[in-house]
Amino acid sequence: IQLGLYVLAANFAQFILLYSRIIGSVMMPYLSEDNADKRRLTFTTYSRINFTSIVVMVLGLLLFGKFLIKLLYGQEFSDSVIPFNILIVGILFSAMSQLFSIMLFSKGKSNIALIANSIGLIATVLFDLLLIPKYGIIGAAIATSISYFVLFSFLLFHLVSKEKLKIGTLFLLRKNDVKTIFKED
DSSP: HHHHHHHHHHHHHHHHHHHHHHHHHHHHHGGGOOOOHHHHHHHHHHHHHHHHHHHHHHHHHHHHHHHHHHHHHHHHGGGGGHHHHHHHHHHHHHHHHHHHHHHHHTTTTTHHHHHHEEEEEEEEHHHHHHHHHHHHHHHHHHHHHHHHHHHHHHHHHHHHTSSOOOOOTTTSHHHHHHHHHHOOO
């Protein structure tokens, strides 16, 4: 039963990642630009759009997730709500990691994304072993969210230290970004 509850919570939280994949798909052709400044501007703009949108979705799901789970799956799945709430916070970091990885792939640095994912895998196994025996599905949700944060942190550190991106340009939506969302080519 616990596994089923966890799978429901995890799958429900994963819907947000579809949005980040769409943003990444839109962004990808622009990242093939030869002009490094233009590529950086495109990436930071889409990163801010993605982050701000995901934060709004996460907040909405934190507020209404319990209601949605009960409405869609029934009262018998209400024990999925707490793991869902924990996972949904981790999904924010996973969504950003997707975009960060796309940037690295576009620069031919897939090895960095591979290292980051390997570190995330090790963190997942380690935290699962530590938390699941004592806390069950809540421990699994915490372990997963921590692993997403570890992966995100590694990629962010690389982008800031090696690719010289400024943290302040990656997260909060700016007025100019709204024009990017609605511009027609």
